Amino acid sequence: NAGVTQTPKFQVLKTGQSMTLQCAQDMNHNSMYWYRQDPGMGLRLIYYSASEGTTDKGEVPNGYNVSRLNKREFSLRLESAAPSQTSVYFCASKRVRGDYNEQFFGPGTRLTVL
Amino acid sequence: KQEVTQIPAALSVPEGENLVLNCSFTDSAIYNLQWFRQDPGKGLTSLLLIQSSQREQTSGRLNASLDKSSGRSTLYIAASQPGDSATYLCAVKLNRDDKIIFGKGTRLHILP
Numbered sequence: 001n002a003g004v005t006q007t008p009k010f011q012v013l014k015t016g017q018s019m020t021l022q023c024a025q026d027m028n029h030n031s032m033y034w035y036r037q038d039p040g041m042g043l044r045l046i047y048y049s050a051s052e053g054t055t056d057k058g059e060v061p062n063g064y065n066v067s068r069l070n071k072r073e074f075s076l077r078l079e080s081a082a083p084s085q086t087s088v089y090f091c092a093s094k095r096v097r098g099d100y101n102e103q104f105f106g107p108g109t110r111l112t113v114l
Numbered sequence: 115k116q117e118v119t120q121i122p123a124a125l126s127v128p129e130g131e132n133l134v135l136n137c138s139f140t141d142s143a144i145y146n147l148q149w150f151r152q153d154p155g156k157g158l159t160s161l162l163l164i165q166s167s168q169r170e171q172t173s174g175r176l177n178a179s180l181d182k183s184s185g186r187s188t189l190y191i192a193a194s195q196p197g198d199s200a201t202y203l204c205a206v207k208l209n210r211d212d213k214i215i216f217g218k219g220t221r222l223h224i225l226p
Contacts, residue, residue, distance in 0.1 A: 004157075033214075035216075040218065041218070042203070042216045042217060042218035042219060043158075043203070043205075043216040044216075045213055045214070048213070058213065059213075090157060090158065092158075100146075100163070100165065101145075101146070101207070102148065102160055102163050103148065103160065103205075103214060104160065105150075105157040105158040105159075105160075106157055107156060107157040108155075108156070108157050110155075
């Protein structure tokens, strides 16, 4: 299994440009998540999807949209990038075994908005 | 609102020492607590997960404990090695929804 994969690994955008961050997992997990990680702020949840076809806002959803294309893929879109969105973005999925659930993370996408 | 705090923010210890990393949370109604390791420029790797009904979990030189009533968890690393140098993050899953709240992490440096 490849686990959770993210593309691209690095991206530089100009203010106002748009882009989509891709995430896929091959573990057949229902729940998927998008986080951003900023120095001194820790990891903050942007959006999550508890199952295919559903999405919900997290702590910092403004400026982002998401699509749960199918069970495997969960994409994050920046329609009009702003310098405040410079961050490292992590995608994660959750494994559930009865009462036991655990998150697995992708390697991250480092985004710079100029 | 659940808040997760990790103190200290950074820690340097000589190789071979045993050490404890601390995590505290404000709302004891958690579903589980997870410790992660993050190497510079990398993603997060899950180390240990403790269910709310458990008191501790062990994996190799790592031992994580959970005291829900006091809102605390500790990660104990025995016989530290330079390869243990990384940032360690604590995260709690809330009972009622699918969200996980992360602490800001402790940056650990093991001195050779």
